[in-house]
Amino acid sequence: MVRISMHILSLVRGRELVKSLKHLYFFARSLCFSQERVNQKLRNQDKVQPFEMGNVEEEKGKEKSMPIDLSEFSIIKEGEAEILMHAKNEVFYNKTQVNNRDISIAVLRAYISKRQQEHEAMLSKRMKSTEKISEKNSSEPVEEEGKTESVAHDEKSNGECEMTDQEEPCNITEEPIKIADGKARGELKSPRVLEALSASGLRALRYVREIEGIGQVVALDNDKASVEACRRNIRFNGSVACSKVESHLADARVYMLTHPKEFDVVDLDPYGSPSVFLDSAVQSVVDGGMLMCTATDMAVLCGGNGEVCYSKYGSYPLRGKYCHEMALRILLASIESHANRYKRYTVPVLSVQMDFYVRVFVRVYTSASAMKNTPLKLSYVYQCTGCDSFHLQPIGRTVSKNTSVRYLPGFGPVVPQECTDCGKRFNMGGPIWSAPIHDQEWVASILADVKSMKDQYPAYDRIFAVLTTISEELPDIPLFLSLHNLCATLKCTSPSAVIFRSAVLNAGYRISGTHVNPPGLKSDAPMEVIWDIMRCWVKNHPVKAQPPDQPGSVILAKEPKLQANFARAVASLSKAQAKKVARFLPNPERHWGPKLRAGRQITSKHVSLLGPKALNESHTGESEEEMNSKRQKVNDHASASQ
Ligand SMILES: C[S@@+](CC[C@H](N)C(=O)[O-])C[C@H]1O[C@@H](n2cnc3c(N)ncnc32)[C@H](O)[C@@H]1O
Ligand SMILES: [Zn+2]
Numbered sequence: 001m002v003r004i005s006m007h008i009l010s011l012v013r014g015r016e017l018v019k020s021l022k023h024l025y026f027f028a029r030s031l032c033f034s035q036e037r038v039n040q041k042l043r044n045q046d047k048v049q050p051f052e053m054g055n056v057e058e059e060k061g062k063e064k065s066m067p068i069d070l071s072e073f074s075i076i077k078e079g080e081a082e083i084l085m086h087a088k089n090e091v092f093y094n095k096t097q098v099n100n101r102d103i104s105i106a107v108l109r110a111y112i113s114k115r116q117q118e119h120e121a122m123l124s125k126r127m128k129s130t131e132k133i134s135e136k137n138s139s140e141p142v143e144e145e146g147k148t149e150s151v152a153h154d155e156k157s158n159g160e161c162e163m164t165d166q167e168e169p170c171n172i173t174e175e176p177i178k179i180a181d182g183k184a185r186g187e188l189k190s191p192r193v194l195e196a197l198s199a200s201g202l203r204a205l206r207y208v209r210e211i212e213g214i215g216q217v218v219a220l221d222n223d224k225a226s227v228e229a230c231r232r233n234i235r236f237n238g239s240v241a242c243s244k245v246e247s248h249l250a251d252a253r254v255y256m257l258t259h260p261k262e263f264d265v266v267d268l269d270p271y272g273s274p275s276v277f278l279d280s281a282v283q284s285v286v287d288g289g290m291l292m293c294t295a296t297d298m299a300v301l302c303g304g305n306g307e308v309c310y311s312k313y314g315s316y317p318l319r320g321k322y323c324h325e326m327a328l329r330i331l332l333a334s335i336e337s338h339a340n341r342y343k344r345y346t347v348p349v350l351s352v353q354m355d356f357y358v359r360v361f362v363r364v365y366t367s368a369s370a371m372k373n374t375p376l377k378l379s380y381v382y383q384c385t386g387c388d389s390f391h392l393q394p395i396g397r398t399v400s401k402n403t404s405v406r407y408l409p410g411f412g413p414v415v416p417q418e419c420t421d422c423g424k425r426f427n428m429g430g431p432i433w434s435a436p437i438h439d440q441e442w443v444a445s446i447l448a449d450v451k452s453m454k455d456q457y458p459a460y461d462r463i464f465a466v467l468t469t470i471s472e473e474l475p476d477i478p479l480f481l482s483l484h485n486l487c488a489t490l491k492c493t494s495p496s497a498v499i500f501r502s503a504v505l506n507a508g509y510r511i512s513g514t515h516v517n518p519p520g521l522k523s524d525a526p527m528e529v530i531w532d533i534m535r536c537w538v539k540n541h542p543v544k545a546q547p548p549d550q551p552g553s554v555i556l557a558k559e560p561k562l563q564a565n566f567a568r569a570v571a572s573l574s575k576a577q578a579k580k581v582a583r584f585l586p587n588p589e590r591h592w593g594p595k596l597r598a599g600r601q602i603t604s605k606h607v608s609l610l611g612p613k614a615l616n617e618s619h620t621g622e623s624e625e626e627m628n629s630k631r632q633k634v635n636d637h638a639s640a641s642q
Contacts, residue, residue, distance in 0.1 A: 070084075072086060072087055073085060073086055073087070074087070076093065076095070076202075078095070078098055078101065078202060078206065078458060079101070079102075079105070079206045079209070079210050079456070079457075079458055080206065080209040080210050081202055081205035081206045081209050081210075081233075081237055081241075082233075082236060082237060083200045083201070083202050083205070083229075083233045083236070084229070084232055084233060084236055085200070086229070090225045090226075090229070091199055091200045091223075091225055091226045091229040092199040092200065092226070092271070093199065093200050093202065096355055096356075097269075098458050098459045099354050099355060099459045099462050099463055099466075100269070100294060100354070100355075100357070100359055101202070101203050101206055102457045102458060102459040102460070102462075102463045103350075103352060103354075103359065103463050103466075103467075104203070104207075104267065104292055104359075104361075105206060105207065105210055105211060105456075105457070106446050106449060106450050106457070106463065106467075107290075107292065107349065107350055107361045107442075107446060108193075108207065108211050108214070108265065109211055109212075109446075109449055110349075110442055110445055110446045110449060111191070111264075111265065111290050111349075112191060112211065112212075112213045112214065113445075114442070114445075115188070115191060115264070115288070116188060116213075118288070119186070119188045123186055126186075189215060190213055190214060190215030190216075191213075191214060191215050191264035191265060191289075192215045192216045192217075192218070192262070192263050192264050192265075193207060193214065193215070193216070193217045193218070193263060193264065193265040193266075193267065194217075194218050194220070194255075194256070194259075194262075194263040194265070194266045194267065194284060195207070195217055195218065195219045195220070195267045195269075196220050196252035196255070196256060196266060196267065196268050196277065196281065197220065197221065197252055197268060197269050197270050197277075198219035198220055198221050198226070198230055198247070199221060199223075199226050199229075199230070200226065200229050200230060200233055201219050201229070201230030201231075201233045201234060201245065201247060202233070203267065203269065204217040204219040204230075204245050205233060205234065205237050205241055205245060208240055208241055208244040208245055209237060209240060209241060210456060214244070215244070215264075216244055216245075216246065217244055217245045217246070218245075218246045218248065218263075219245055219246065219247045219248070220247075220248050220249075220250045220252045220255055221247075221249065221250075221252075222249065222250060222251045222252065224249060227247055227248070227249040230247040231247050234247060252268075252277055252280070253276065253277060253279075253280045254280075255280075256277070256280035256281055256283065256284035257280040257283065257284075259284050260283050260284060261283070261284070261285065261286050261287065262284060262286065263284050263285060263286065263289060264285075264286055264289045264290070265285075265289060265290045265291075265292065266281050266284050266285050266289070266290075266291050266292070267292045267293075268281055268291070268292065268293040268294065269292075269294045270294065270295075270296075271296070272295075272296055272297040273295055273296075273297040273300065273312050273313075274293050274294065274295050274331075275312040275313060275334065278293070278334060278335055278338040279338045279341070281293070281338075282335065282338045282339040282342065282344060282346075282364060283342055285364040287364070287365055287366050288363060288364075288365060289363065289364055290349070290361060290362065290363050290364070291335065291346070291361075291362050291363075291364055292359070292360070292361050293331065293335065293359065293360050293362075294357050294358070294359045295327070295331050295357060295358050295359075296356060296357040297312075298324070298327060298356060298357065298358070300312065300317075301313070301317055301323075301326075301327035301330055301331065301358070302317055302319065302323035302324065302326070302327055303317035303318055303319040303323055303429075309330065312334075313330050313331065313333070313334040314333070314334055314337055314431075315330040315333055315334065315429070315430055315431055315432060316428070316429045316430060317330060317429055318381060318383045318390075318427060318429035320383055320388075320390060320479070321388075321480075321481075321482035321484075321485055321517065321520065322390075322479040322480050322482075322516075322517075322520065324353045324358070324516040324517065325353065325437075325478075325479055325480065325514065325516045325517075325520075326381070326429070326432055326479065327353065327358050328351045328352075328353055328358045328360060328433075328437055328516075329432035329433040329434065329437065329478060329479075330430075330432055330433075331358055331360055332346070332348055332351065332360055332362065332432075332433035332437060333378055333430075333431055333432055333433045335360070335362060336374055336377070336378070336433065339364060340371055340374055342366075343366055343367070343368045343371055344364055344365060344366050344367075344371070345364075345365055345367065345370055345371045345373070345374060346362040346363065346364055346365075347362060347363045347365065347439070348360060348361070348362045348433070348435075348436065348437050348438060348439065349361045349362060349363060349438065349439045349442045350438050350439070350442060350443060350446065350470070351437035351438055352466060352470070352515070353515065353516040354462075354466060360437075372407050374396075375394075375395040375396025375407070375409075375410070376394065376395075376396050376397065376398065376435075377433060377434060377435035378394070378395045378396075378430070378431040378432065378433060378434060379392040379393055379394045379395060379430060379431060379432060379434035379478070380392070380393040380395070380428055380429065380430040380431055380432075381393070381428070381429045381430045381432060381479070382413075382414065382415045382426040382427070382428055383426060383427045383428075383429060384419040384421065384422060384424055384425075384426055384551075385424045385425055385426065385427055386419060386422040386423065386424025386425075386489075386551035386554075387419060387421050387422040387424070387489050387531075387551040387552075387555060388481065388482065388485045388486055388489055389419055389421050389422070389527040389531075390479060390527075391414050391415050391426075391527070392414070392434055392478060392479075393410060393412050393413060393414045393415075393428075393430075394410040394434065395409070395410050395431055396408065396409060396410050397409070397410050397411065419551075420528070421527060421528070421531055421551075421554075421555055422489075422551035422552075422554045422555055423551070423554050424551060432478065433478075434478045436475045436476060438470055438473070438475060440471065440475055443467060443470055443471045444471060446467060447464070447467045447468065447471055450463060450464055450467060451464065466515050469513060469514070469515035470515045472512055472513060472574045472575060473512050473513065473514055473515065473522060474510055474511070474512040474522045474523070474524070476524075477510075477512075477522040477523065477524055479522075480514045480516075480517065480520040480521055480522045480523075481520070481521050481522075481523065481530065482517070482519060482520055482521075483495070483497060483500055483519055483521060484519055486530070486534055487534075489551055489552045489555070490534055490538055490543060490552040490555065490556060491543050491544070491546060491552050492534070492537065492538050492541055492543045493541050495537050495566070497519065497521070498568060498572045498573060499566050499568070499572075500521070500533070500537075501521070501569065501571075501572040501573075502565075502566060502567060502568050502569040502572040503533045503536075503537075503564045503565060503566050504521075504523050504525050504529075504530075504533065505569040505571055505572060506564070506565035506566075506567065506569055507525065507529055507533065507562060507564065507565070509523055509524050509525035509529065510523060510524050511523040511525070512574065513574055528561075529562060531555055531558075531560075532560035532561055532562040532564065533560075533562070533564040534555075535555070535556060535558070535559075535560040536560050536562075536563065536564035536566075537564065537566070538556060543556070
């Protein structure tokens with residue numbers, strides 16, 4: 001009915017009568033068809049009469065609508081959203097990113113509820129201070145100018161508070177304060193989201209169709225075919241999508257720069273690196289808002305090309321086993337550096353490495369004084385070239401005297417020229433974000449929410465497993481050790497993870513897993529303690545003699561100072577392990593990975609990216625029938641995974 005009324009409206013706006021009637025007829029007809037029947041039609045190669053799809057917002061008049069032949073499309077359903085996918089792959093769509101979209105939805109839901117709580121807390125604080133002042137005023141008839149000023153400023157600022165040194169940043173876009181029953185009451189507007197690189201619009205559509213309390217979603221793309229597809233998909237998704245999603249043909253960088261502090265959430269999901277979008281993105285987020293950012297250039301971030309990483313992100317990557325976590329921390333450091341240019345700073349809420357990409361969720365605040373803490377949250381990393389020892393070199397430090405704090409450069413170097421464990425030299429990487437990469441309170445509430453809405457996440461099993469592992473990570477320990485690598489250095493058999501964890505715990509240190517690598521271990525035990533534990537292990541599990549200059553031989557030549565206790569410690573299994581909750585899941589199918597830029601031809605140089613099967617398929621020149629059957633499989637898979 002809504003669709004029909006929209007068409008009557010468009011008719012009133014002066015469209016050609018005959019054309020609109022035709023339009024109306026096909027929409028009415030499409031309403032009668034169930035989704036399955038549309039699919040069936042596509043499978044049977046039935047030519048559906050073309051119908052015209054107009055644009056959805058202010059650019060309505062500018063572009064001429066193109067007639068669409070539905071038989072050229074397959075319908076892809078993910079969550080509540082459905083998109084029309086053209087057979088020619090003109091617009092980017094990668095179903096493996098369902099994990100990425102699911103996690104983003106979970107974080108957005110948490111953000112909306114947190115934002116509401118923060119708003120209520122701010123209102124009640126404001127109310128209390130107003131009450132205090134009015135009490136004071138009633139007992140003291142003469143007003144103290146200075147004291148009332150701050151409240152007056154508060155009310156006048158209407159949510160756009162200026163930061164003072166100790167203040168909590170405010171995060172709200174408020175409607176004017178309404179006076180009801182003599183009380184001041186600020187109402188929170190629904191959050192506005194910018195999906196800066198939207199392609200088909202699938203993400204934006206899922207956001208509006210699945211997230212309660214979400215406001216407007218602005219979907220941008222600088223590719224005409226993508227914007228056309230996005231608009232088509234908006235219409236295809238009905239009235240909620242039409243009223244909430246706006247699609248614009250625009251360069252995201254220009255758009256974000258010209259819309260400073262306008263969006264509660266800015267979502268960047270680029271091909272490869274987000275580096276060129278960061279500067280404008282950090283400026284487009286409101287105070288207390290959230291920036292969500294994906295990077296799929298893992299080869300760059302993980303040290304395949306260190307100097308390229310430096311030029312894009314301002315950090316040198318290292319090729320340790322921890323490189324995927326380092327990738328997350330390089331991205332976080334880079335976002336912070338861009339934010340600092342505008343007196344802003346970030347607070348990570350959740351940082352995930354999954355499949356073939358990293359994705360971070362950070363809140364953005366403005367405060368020139370809080371920004372001074374940034375050097376305390378960044379470190380260089382010294383990685384020994386001989387053994388697996390690594391050490392962090394913080395960039396800054398503080399000295400407190402009475403109530404004042406001085407900010408100073410960090411003491412260094414934290415390592416001598418040669419590794420104290422094996423005698424080899426160090427590579428230096430970074431700077432990385434060395435403060436926590438998740439807010440565990442957020443993680444717990446996201447996890448609880450995901451669990452309670454299991455059916456609403458097509459990738460539930462996967463995202464639940466990842467979030468569970470994240471919830472058990474030691475929050476204050478950057479990077480991790482690989483038990484496998486420690487043993488490879490010493491050329492010894494490996495203790496089980498439980499035995500090794502127990503030895504660390506029995507020595508009085510903490511240890512946890514990491515979501516980026518199933519055997520990876522995070523610990524606050526210094527490297528000398530780790531090596532002592534391994535020396536003790538080798539005493540009971542001797543190794544063959546090695547040349548004396550080998551790092552392993554140098555390490556084993558020293559006597560341990562600590563006597564390791566390998567008795568099984570109670571906490572040697574994580575809670576999830578103890579409860580047999582899956583923490584890591586295999587990929588649902590082969591070549592569960594990145595996808596080429598829309599419209600590109602698959603050639604032999606893409607084999608490493610997409611796998612040989614993709615290449616063979618692109619060369620076999622499949623028949624239309626095969627293509628249709630594949631498209632159907634995609635649909636089946638999408639609906640089966642819900
Ligand atoms: C990886 S796709 C986005 C996928 C989408 N977010 C999803 O979840 O399905 C990246 C998109 O960014 C668009 N793009 C690239 N550079 C852009 C720019 N400077 N401004 C706007 N869009 C851009 C591309 O046309 C492409 O459609
Ligand atoms: Zn070493």
